[in-house]
Amino acid sequence: MFKQTTAVTLLNLRSIPQRWGMSLATVLSIALVVGVLLGFMAMASGFRATVDGAGSDDVAIMLRGGAMAEMNSNVSRDEVRLLEAAPGIAAGAQGDPLISSELYVVADALRRTTGTRSNLALRGLGLHGPELRPQFSLVEGRMFEPGAAELVVGASVQREFEGFSLGETVRLGPNEWTVVGIFSTGGSVFDSEIWTDLGVVQNLYQRGSGVQTVRARLTSPDDIEVLREHVGNEPRLNLEVLTERDYFARSAGGTVTLIEWAGWPLAILMAIGALAGAWNAMYASVDARTRELATLRAIGFGGFPAFIAAMVEAIVLAFLGGLVGAGATWLLFDGVSASTLGSGFTQIVFAFAVTPGAAVQGVILAVIVGVLGGFVPAIRAARIPLLAVHAD
C-alpha cells in the first residue's frame, strides 16, 4: 500500500508542471491570503513592540482623573508642587525629586515619503525629562537650553520628516526653532517626538503655568502603590497615577487589537476565496488525470492512494503558497517603517515586524486551505469509475 501510495503521489506531483497555470494560480492566491494576514500581524506586532518599548515600570505618569490621554489632561502648578514632595519618588544627583512636568502640543511638518504635512508631537519637558526615558541618548548635538527656542529631535522624526537636520531652523506654527540635537530612545514612541524646554512651550503656546502630565521615577516599581495611595488620600490632588507601561498599554491596546481584528477577518474572507480557487484547481487536476487514474485502478491500484496523492498535491501547493506569502511579506515589510496616529493625533513611527510565530501561523492557515480545498476533489479522485479507462 505504501509503495502504491508513494508511486501515485509522485506521479501526481510530477504532473503538476503540465497544469502549471492552475497550480500557479492556486499557489499565488494562497500566498496572497497569507501575505495579507502576515501584513496585518506584522503591523500589530511592530506597533506593540514600539509601544511596549516606551513604557517603563518604574516611571509613574500622573494625569487628570478621567483624562484618557495626555492631550485631555491638565495638572496645575499647585498640584505639581504637592507631587514634588510625594513619597515613592526617587531623588536625583542633587537630592531633588526625579520629576518632569510635561506639556505636549501638536505641530506639523512635511513627510519625506508622501510630501504631505503630518502631525508631530512637540513636547515640553522638565529638566529630568530625558532621564525618565530609559534608553535615552543624544545621537548628535546637545540638549536644549532652558528658556531657548531650541529643539532636540527624535531619530524617527529626523528620518521621516523634512527639515530637522542638526543646526537647521524650523518653523512650527508661528515660531522659529533651532535644531540643536538628535536623540534616540531605542525605537520607542518617543523617537517620534520633538522635545524642548517646558517653559518655552508654555510661553509660546500661551498655556500659562499649567502642564498636562507629570512623570516621576519611582524608587522601585512597587512604590507605584505608595504614590497612588498618597495621591488618593490627598484631597487637593484629583489625579490618576499609572505606571508608564500601563498608560501605554491602555492607549496602544486599542490600536493593536484593532489591527489584529481587522487582519483576521479579512484574511479569513480571502482564505475562503483561495479555498474556492484551490478546490477548483484540484478538481481540474483530477479531471485532467481521469484516464490515468482509471488506468491505475484497472491495473489493480486502490482508490486510497489516489485520495492521498490528491491531498498531498493540494497540501504541497498550499504549503508553497504559504512559504511564498510569508517570504514575500518578510522581504517587503519586515523592518519597513510605518506610522499611525498615536494617541493625541500625532504620528507614531514604528517598524513592521514579521515574527516567526506569525509566519508559522500564516503557513498553517495556508495548509488548512489546502486540506479543505483538496478534500472533495481527492475523494473524487478515489472514486473515478474504472470505465473511464476508455475516456478520451
Next chain:
Amino acid sequence: MNATSPLYELKDLSKRYTRGKETVTIFDALDMTISAGDFIAIMGPSGSGKTTLLNLLGGIDRPSSGEVHFEGQRIDNLSQGKLAKWRAAHAGFIFQFYNLMPTLSAAQNVELPLLLTRLSGKARKDRVKTALDIVGMGDRARHRPGQLSGGQQQRVAIARAIVADPKVLLADEPTGDLDRSTADEILETLQLLNAEMGKTIIMVTHDPAAASHAKRELHLNKGRFEEKGKA
C-alpha cells in the same frame, strides 16, 4: 487445471443499461467459454457491445445478471478490493490510446503493475527489462511516452500488460490508432506472446486484417456471437 478446461466461462450473462425510461439490452443470456491459450478477435458493428464484453472479462465492469468464471473462480461478484487484486494478478490491459502515464519513462510505466507485488526493487528492474526486451523496446527504457511514436507507445503498453505475467491479455482496438505496417508489427508481437508465452489474448477490432492474426474470429451482433472460420 488441464489443457481442455476453459479459462473463462460466461454463464447466462446479461448487460442492460437504463436510459431514462428506456432499457437497452446489450447482451441477454449469453453463454460462452474461452480456452486457455486461445487468441480471439472480437468483431462487430459499433455499439454492439465489444468493449462492454471486454470490460466484463477484465473485471472492470459487472454484468446485470449472470456469472463470469475465471479458472473456475467466480469473479463478477468479488468485492471491489478482491477484484482489483484479481486484475493485478491475472489480467493485462491494452488500450487503443495506450494509456501510458505521460510523466513516467517507459521503464517506470512498465514497472507500475509490479508495485502491487512483493518483488524487490532489483527483481522489479529485471522484470521490466525483460518485458521491454520482449516487445523490442529495451533501448527506449528512459524515454517518455511523448518521445515515442504511437507504435512504440503501444509496445510499452504491451510490456506493461505482460510484466506481471498475467494469463490473459485484453486488448481493445490495440491497432486502431496505428498505420498498417505498424499495426502488423504490433499484431505479430501479440501472436508471439500467444504462441511462445501461452498468453490467452482477447482482442476487439474493427479491422478484418487485424482480426486475421487471431486464431478465432467472433462476430458480435445484436447480443449474439457467430463464429467465422479463418479466411
